[in-house]
Amino acid sequence: MSIQKLENQVIVRNEKFIETAEQLKPQLHETIVKPSSIVEIKADSNVIHGWKSEAVAPASSLADSEYGKNGSFVLDFGDHQVGYLTIKIRSAGSPPDAPLKLKLTIGEMPVEMAEPFENYSGWLSSSWLQEETIFVDVFPAVISLPRRYSFRYVKFDVIDTSPKYRVVFESVECKAVTSANINAVQKISHQDEELQKIDEISIKTLADCMQDVFEDGPKRDRRLWLGDLRLQALANYQTFGTNDLVKRCLYLFAGVPDDKGKVPANVFVAPQLIADDTYLFDYSLFFAASLHDYYFATSDLETLKELWPTAYRQVELALERLDENKILKDTPDWWSFIDWQEGLNKQAPSQAVLIYTMKQAIRLAEELNAAEKDSLKDRLAEIEEATKTYLWDEKQQFFISGSDCQVSWASQIWMVLAGVLTKEENKKLMKRLLAENPAVGIATPYMYHHLIEALLVSGEKELAIAEMKNYWGGMIQDGADTFWELYDPKNKDFSPYGSHLINSYCHAWSCTPTYLIRKYDL
Amino acid sequence: MSIQKLENQVIVRNEKFIETAEQLKPQLHETIVKPSSIVEIKADSNVIHGWKSEAVAPASSLADSEYGKNGSFVLDFGDHQVGYLTIKIRSAGSPPDAPLKLKLTIGEMPVEMAEPFENYSGWLSSSWLQEETIFVDVFPAVISLPRRYSFRYVKFDVIDTSPKYRVVFESVECKAVTSANINAVQKISHQDEELQKIDEISIKTLADCMQDVFEDGPKRDRRLWLGDLRLQALANYQTFGTNDLVKRCLYLFAGVPDDKGKVPANVFVAPQLIADDTYLFDYSLFFAASLHDYYFATSDLETLKELWPTAYRQVELALERLDENKILKDTPDWWSFIDWQEGLNKQAPSQAVLIYTMKQAIRLAEELNAAEKDSLKDRLAEIEEATKTYLWDEKQQFFISGSDCQVSWASQIWMVLAGVLTKEENKKLMKRLLAENPAVGIATPYMYHHLIEALLVSGEKELAIAEMKNYWGGMIQDGADTFWELYDPKNKDFSPYGSHLINSYCHAWSCTPTYLIRKYDL
Incomplete structure (x- = not known):
């Protein structure tokens, strides 16, 4: 363990974790x-x-x-x-x-x-x-x-x-x-040719992003981001099963927390491991989610034991942001990613990410029979209750976010994924969302993934397939060889960067249809 | 010996000569x-x-x-x-x-x-x-x-x-x-600071052009040209004495003559020795001149013996261009360099270069007691006589060139260097040249070198120094760290290439003042 004081941050390097990650560096x-x-x-x-x-x-x-x-x-x-x-x-x-x-x-x-x-x-x-x-x-x-x-x-x-x-x-x-083990993929012969094609291009997208680490995009950024890692790992478990690369990436993040124990939103790996000075509320929590997914894909108890403290610490730190009502404080000094959607208030979707991750953390604590198990459950119950009390608008039948009581797609989607309501209520909420189509929509394939998965966990398989075909199928019709970082079917020249030249046209967070198709048997 | 048929030329490779050159490749x-x-x-x-x-x-x-x-x-x-x-x-x-x-x-x-x-x-x-x-x-x-x-x-x-x-x-x-042996230079402490400075910058110029071969310019071309080699070698004998590099270059040229035995105007040395498809009347003859200078600088009889046939062959080929009056045919199908001067007719100066080189070849033949000695002398006498008969204009008291009877600086300068007239006549001719200043002047430091040397061999030391100071001293005043490929004191933006950006500002053919200063004790 060594402490590194940098211009904008203090990093507590865990050399053992870093060495574990180094040992797992893949042969390309x-x-x-x-x-x-x-x-x-x-x-x-x-x-x-x-x-x-x-x-x-x-x-x-x-x-x-x-x-x-x-x-x-x-x-x-x-x-x-x-x-x-x-x-x-x-x-x-x-x-x-x-x-x-x-x-x-x-x-x-x-x-x-x-x-x-x-x-x-x-x-x-x-x-x-x-x-x-x-x-x-x-x-x-x-x-x-x-x-x-x-x-x-x-x-x-x-x-x-x-x-x-x-x-x-x-x-x-x-x-x-x-670094993807291409030969390990089980080919599917889908009756639906469009889904078959979507599955293939998802896999190609993921493979091209799998290098020394799971990169977000091989053209631009070329970097390991936690939120992107979570989705890539899910797709990987269903396809390549190159699970040591996930393990490597978890150890990389766990190797460079800050002095409070928070893991960064992304790391650089050249010339050596460097934590970026960007910290995102949701991305840090996804360390716990990614560890959860990794453990249940691999049953690698040793890694779970070693990384559990890091995962738990992310939840602890997130809980510090709750106000006296058990709702996340929505002050200008924080940054939760959720989506690139302009004007999106992050409070409610982040509250949902917290709940979503706490549930996964509890399952890990149960596996470990960890001391934190019960207190986590108690806190979760309070938070879920508070969420329904303060963020659910009974009149509008939508979750609301921030001081302006914003009704966004992201809030509903994440609350469904977090399982705050019953399955039946989720189903109604998702149908209402699609029908009423609130103005604050979703901007990225990353958020579209969560939309599809929210539809699937609410039992709306047909709607999920329709949305997937509309979005990822649309990219294919527009010439995608790999799935794109950004795609707005209504504004195909859209770029949040001021030029579609700089968009990434092979982007990891867009690779998830293969996971959705294979996991939910679409 | 191997024959290489290329797009525009046939090359008869002398592998033994090429190997000799390779063995002489310098350590930088x-x-x-x-x-x-x-x-x-x-x-x-x-x-x-x-x-x-x-x-x-x-x-x-x-x-x-x-x-x-x-x-x-x-x-x-x-x-x-x-x-x-x-x-x-x-x-x-x-x-x-x-x-x-x-x-x-x-x-x-x-x-x-x-x-x-x-x-x-x-x-x-x-x-x-x-x-x-x-x-x-x-x-x-x-x-x-x-x-x-x-x-x-x-x-x-x-x-x-x-x-x-x-x-x-x-x-x-x-x-x-x-590849220059900088330490071998004997420093001079000239009373005249300007000449001292000109000498220093000449040496720096030469050193920067001495690489694997004598390059014409390290910025542009970076290539071994025969005419440039001749001048660099002369400067080298007076300074670095890196004589093996001259030997190497002579063997390179002798290694790739064409099927008639003519050596090219320049060669490339990467990725291996390649003869360029440019042949210049005067440059080919300068093989004999360069071998002459090398032999009298080094007394390396073995090299003289080995390269004499190549040198003699250049003279033989040049003689084939003489018409029935023993004057060089001035047809559109030849190319003699002489100078970049626009409009310059090359007949008379090339005739002078032929005479100049024949005299050197005769000295070499005498050293070798070669069979060609006497016939060369006979031919020379005829040619000198013819030159005075057909190219000397008694009325104008100038040598004339081409069908338009052009009076150029280059013709007078080279005829002086060739020693067609007596020393006294040469002296008069040079003074007349400076006084009457014919319109077809000189364009390059290469030709300025020959002007200065022509003044020196005619005994006009003071005039020679004045011209050198005016030209090379002018470059120094204009900021030269090394001497330039091109310099026209009256039009300092001049470039024969349409842009002074592409001019070479360290160019071998401009390095000769150190030779002139040291050889003629200026």
Whole structure:
């Protein structure tokens, strides 16, 4: 145990946990993938972002062409890839008497090939846009780019050669990487082709996010977030069963709590384990939820015993936020994620997350026959009672949140998942929610997951399938090879970052349909 | 011996010569150089190109500053460098949650820091402009850039970090490289400070061009040219005495003649020895001149014996161009370099180069007591006679060139160097040249070298010194750390390439004043 005082936080490093996590670092599985086609990117106002790709030649014909100054082409790898590019280039004509200046633009979606990154003005760092400008001084050259990319398309722009020579791209290939045990997946043959496709793309999405850790998105952030981990782990148990990677991630979080014992919302793993200075009310609690799910998927009692104090501590810390009525204080100094939905008040959904997690913590305490079991149950009873008293609006028949008594989708969904009401009441609540459609809706696949699961636990399987098809099926119709970080069927150009160029088009929190389909037998 | 049929040429590889050259590949001497200052580049219409650098802080203070998005600074290494950059970067603030995108602009002159490369529209490849855009994913980072640069200044533009962190440049250094044996130089303490300075900068220029081979310029071309080699070798004998490098270069050229035995104007040495498909009348002949100079500097008879056939062959091939009057045919299908001077007719100066080289070849044949000796002498006598008959204009008292009877500086200079007239006549001719100043002048330091040497061999030492001071001294006054590829005191923005950004500001053919000062005891 060592204490690290940083600019904005104090970290109490548990070296034993960190070492356990290090031991579990996975070997990545590597696959060499060749591009399938040379494509043209064409404007089309009927498709998402206004750009589509059209194959014009097989990629095998690439080496037949010579490219000089201002030469350009786009390669399509046929599916989403996460990995490393290697490019073999030779010269044609006179001996090369100047370097080659080559620009590569690497993207998940046709729009990234079409709209110049130079024009990007979103609020996330432009450094996430995947591009490289390289100089080649000697030919023939084998260029193995050291950075990992997340992509389907690669645009090659020959900025300059010299009037005396041209270049030929003899081969381009991707060494795709994942830590997912692809072969372990039990294939399903779903009668419903759309659900079958949704299941497959969910699995591909998850695989591409599984690297050294469960990353949120391989293109942007590339980082282990607790809330995202929880959903990825659920999907993993139903598919790859690469459970040691979940264990590794739990130990990483448990390795770097702050001086109060709180785990961070996310961690970095390079050059070594670093806790981010972001703490989210719900994400910290999801440590307990993730440990719960891990234990019931693996029966790994040893890990449960070792990490239980960390999990319990998150609940304790969360309980400190309750006011005298046992309701979470809604002050400006806290941050609970819940969803990107603009204007969403976080009080009621966070109260529900607390209840949801306490129930899981109690089940873990029971497994361990831990001392905290009974007090947790007592506190839970009080809190559930208070929740119904103060957050349930009898007149509107909805849960309300914050001083403005906001009625949001997120509040109802999380209260259903938390099981505050009976199954019958939940069912009514969910139907009422869909019928009345309150203005404060849901913004992300992350929250859509919770919507679907809330429908399922209330017994509304048909509605759940319909919502899933509408949302994830919609992404497929709009060209998804992997599921996207963000998707608003009513506003397909939406980005909370000010530009759809920076959106992640392979995002872990969108991979859950495979979990929902397989767990609830959809 | 192996024959290589290429797109535009047939090469007869002499593997024994190539192996000899390979064995002589030099070990580079490495020196770590730190920047001296952080500078600002300021507009100033009184200085060359309109830009000057002004120190604003010692480079040692660099690590005290944090740079975020759009942060920028310029480092000055205090003198011209050829080498490799290493940059140590750490982050400041929250853990870095996005890559750093960093643009480096690397230049020999302040103008390269000030005028955006994007606006370059010259006719040489823009890929010569020294810049890199790099992404750093993990901090702290030690970035060792793999390419070699030729520079004094480096501009750092932080394109983006993220709102959560900034970067600190903990150190920047250059591993400077040369194959010159710097310690072997005999220092001179010239009474004339200006000549002393010209000598020093000549030596620095030569050292920075001495790498695996004698390069023409370390920033652009970076290649072994025969005409440039001849001058570098002359300067080298007077200074570093790194004579094995000259030997290596002679064997490289002799290793890849074409099927007629002609040596190319230049060769590439990476990834292996490649003859360029450019052949220049004068440059091929300079093989004989360079072998002559090498032999008389080293007395290396073995090399002379081995390379004599190659040298003699260049003369034989040149003689094939003579017409029935023993004058070089001036048809559109040949290319003799002589100078970049626009409109220059190459006939007479090339005729002079032929005579100049034949005289050297005869001296070599005498050393070897070679069979070709007498026939060479006979041919030479005829050619000198013909030159005076057909190319000397008695009325104008100038040599004339081409069907338009052009009177150029280059024709007079080379005829003087070739010794076609007596010393007294040469003296008169040079004075007449300076007085009458024909319109077709001289454009490059390469041709200025020949002007100065022509004045010296005609006994006009004072005039030679005055011209040297005017030209090379002018470069120093205009801020040269090393001597430039191009300098026109009357038009300082001149570039034959359409942009002074692409000019080379450390160029081998400009290094000869040290040879002239030391050989002629100026």
